[in-house]
Amino acid sequence: MEKERIIESVRKVTELSYPACYLRADVLRAAGRLIPHERLRNESKLTVLDTREKLSKFKEEEGAVLVFVSHQWLGSSEPDPSNVHWSSIVNALAHMRVELGVPEEKIFVWTDYYSIPQENSTVKGLAISSLPAYAAAADYFLIVAPPCTHADTGAACDLESYQRRGWCRLEQWSAIASDHMDCIRIANSAGDVPPRRPDESEASDWWLQAIHVFDGDFSAPADKSALVEPVLGLWALALHLRVSEQRAEHVCSLVDQCKASVFPNAYFGSLVDRLEAIIGSAEYQQGLAGPFSRVRTAPPIASKQGSLARRSRVSAVQPRVSSAQQVIQRTRNLTGLLKRSATPVNLWADGHGSGDHKTAAARIRTNVRQTVEGVTGRSGDASAAGSGRSLSRPRSERNLVGSRPRSWRHGGATSARVESAPEEQLQPGSEEGSAHRGCASVSLSDQSLP
Numbered sequence: 001m002e003k004e005r006i007i008e009s010v011r012k013v014t015e016l017s018y019p020a021c022y023l024r025a026d027v028l029r030a031a032g033r034l035i036p037h038e039r040l041r042n043e044s045k046l047t048v049l050d051t052r053e054k055l056s057k058f059k060e061e062e063g064a065v066l067v068f069v070s071h072q073w074l075g076s077s078e079p080d081p082s083n084v085h086w087s088s089i090v091n092a093l094a095h096m097r098v099e100l101g102v103p104e105e106k107i108f109v110w111t112d113y114y115s116i117p118q119e120n121s122t123v124k125g126l127a128i129s130s131l132p133a134y135a136a137a138a139d140y141f142l143i144v145a146p147p148c149t150h151a152d153t154g155a156a157c158d159l160e161s162y163q164r165r166g167w168c169r170l171e172q173w174s175a176i177a178s179d180h181m182d183c184i185r186i187a188n189s190a191g192d193v194p195p196r197r198p199d200e201s202e203a204s205d206w207w208l209q210a211i212h213v214f215d216g217d218f219s220a221p222a223d224k225s226a227l228v229e230p231v232l233g234l235w236a237l238a239l240h241l242r243v244s245e246q247r248a249e250h251v252c253s254l255v256d257q258c259k260a261s262v263f264p265n266a267y268f269g270s271l272v273d274r275l276e277a278i279i280g281s282a283e284y285q286q287g288l289a290g291p292f293s294r295v296r297t298a299p300p301i302a303s304k305q306g307s308l309a310r311r312s313r314v315s316a317v318q319p320r321v322s323s324a325q326q327v328i329q330r331t332r333n334l335t336g337l338l339k340r341s342a343t344p345v346n347l348w349a350d351g352h353g354s355g356d357h358k359t360a361a362a363r364i365r366t367n368v369r370q371t372v373e374g375v376t377g378r379s380g381d382a383s384a385a386g387s388g389r390s391l392s393r394p395r396s397e398r399n400l401v402g403s404r405p406r407s408w409r410h411g412g413a414t415s416a417r418v419e420s421a422p423e424e425q426l427q428p429g430s431e432e433g434s435a436h437r438g439c440a441s442v443s444l445s446d447q448s449l450p
Contacts, residue, residue: 002274005229006236009275013136013233018127020055020134021115022047022066022108025093029104034080034113046115047108055137065102067093068138069111070171072162075151079113084148092142092187095194110134131167132230135174136237138183142195143172145188159188163209166216170227173210177234179241179248181207207254214264228267232275235263239279 021037027045040046049055058064069089073079080086089111097104115134116127135141145162149155162168175184181203185195198206213231214224235255241248255262263272278284 002271005271006232006275006278009229009233009271010236011233012129012230013132013237014052015130016050016052016055016133017130018117018123019048019050020110020130020137022049022110023114024105025067025097025107025109026104028086028093028109029090033083033086034078034111036078036118037114037116038119040114052133052137059139063102063106065100065107065140066138067096067107067109067140067142068135068171068175069109069142069144070135070162070168071111071144072157072165072168074148074157081151082148084146085144088144088146088187088190089142091192092144092185092195096140096142096185099194110138129226129230131171132174132234135171136178136180136234138175138180141172141175141180141184143168143184143186143188145186146190147188159186163206164217166213166218166223166227169210169213169216170230173213173231173234176207176210176251177238177248179238179251181250204254207251208258211251211255211262212258213262214267215261224267228271231263232268232271235272236275236279239276243279243284 021041023031023040023046037046047058049058059066071079071085074084075081089109093104093107093109097107117123143159143162145157145159147156147158150157155161172184175181182197184198186198187193187195213227218224238248238252238255242252259272
């Protein structure tokens with residue numbers, strides 16, 4: 001049972017149970033208010049991205065900047081009856097556009113009212129379960145909390161009341177677990193005021209409150225039980241970044257100091273200990289059980305002088321380093337299993353296995369080749385180009401085959417070797433081959449669980 005829950009927790013962070021729906025900033029401004037999902041969907045105004053692969057491809061190819069808006073609803077039946085939050089969002093986006101140097105039509109905004117279905121409870125639940133994945137994929141996390149009054153209760157709503165909300169804390173957890181703390185902006189002032197970063201004096205207390213999701217206010221306390229797997233998945237993401245990329249150290253240290261209150265035993269039991277044992281294992285650290293093959297784990301680089309166009313984005317996830325040891329480590333981290341199953345699967349068997357396994361193998365090979373090229377700044381060794389062999393596969397899939405890893409075991413350990421294939425066989429821009437460059441990650445398999 002624990003195995004299944006851990007796998008499901010990772011899935012909720014790495015996969016979309018419901019497509020990610022965005023509204024272009026200029027369309028949001030022209031709308032004059034927050035409009036429900038169903039209306040914008042029927043008017044074909046939403047940008048809908050069905051998978052994490054398509055989401056990342058959209059960002060890289062279109063130079064799109066994704067902004068996740070987090071706010072407290074000001075009414076029981078609609079989030080913004082008096083357009084207070086809409087005005088703050090539009091104002092904040094205008095300042096961010098100038099700061100980033102990007103045109104308004106390149107900014108795509110996620111907001112719960114129009115990004116999550118409101119009428120069908122089943123699909124609404126699927127979208128809500130994907131909240132951590134939506135927030136983790138964003139380039140910027142915008143907190144909207146100007147001082148105002150709740151339309152139904154008359155209660156004061158501001159940054160303080162926002163921070164007490166359990167769902168708002170979950171959304172913040174998603175941003176900080178992805179090591180995107182520098183990309184958080186706060187719009188909590190009325191009028192034409194630029195959004196700000198959290199002050200240094202308030203940052204530590206702010207993050208400490210955000211990670212205590214289960215201490216937050218919930219309209220329905222029963223919702224807490226549904227948040228166990230998303231929070232566990234976010235902790236897995238933070239630990240993965242610390243182990244594989246030496247990042248997210250601040251949030252991991254913060255959680256380590258108060259782990260018992262962050263993960264109440266009544267909800268989590270031994271799940272956290274089991275997860276930490278997996279990520280701390282030697283097998284995981286060799287790259288055999290990394291769960292985040294589809295998660296973009298590198299924060300964006302925001303430039304006031306230029307745009308966040310494709311070249312800037314690729315450089316953010318493809319750092320050029322000269323150390324051969326880092327090249328070897330990155331390629332090792334990219335080898336492993338991409339398919340969760342109860343039995344081990346040989347992804348490299350020539351001419352054998354299902355089409356899904358072949359596609360997974362092709363994706364890993366392309367990842368390895370792109371990683372080596374991104375780290376060294378050049379393509380694979382030409383002298384080895386003729387040594388690679390393609391799997392027997394349909395013609396339409398052959399151009400996806402890149403570097404061909406071979407795995408073998410000796411003495412209980414696992415190693416990996418890369419043989420480069422001819423350059424013309426690679427099409428990194430193809431849908432199946434467009435995995436994230438520079439990400440040291442693979443997928444979690446049931447076999448990797450102790």
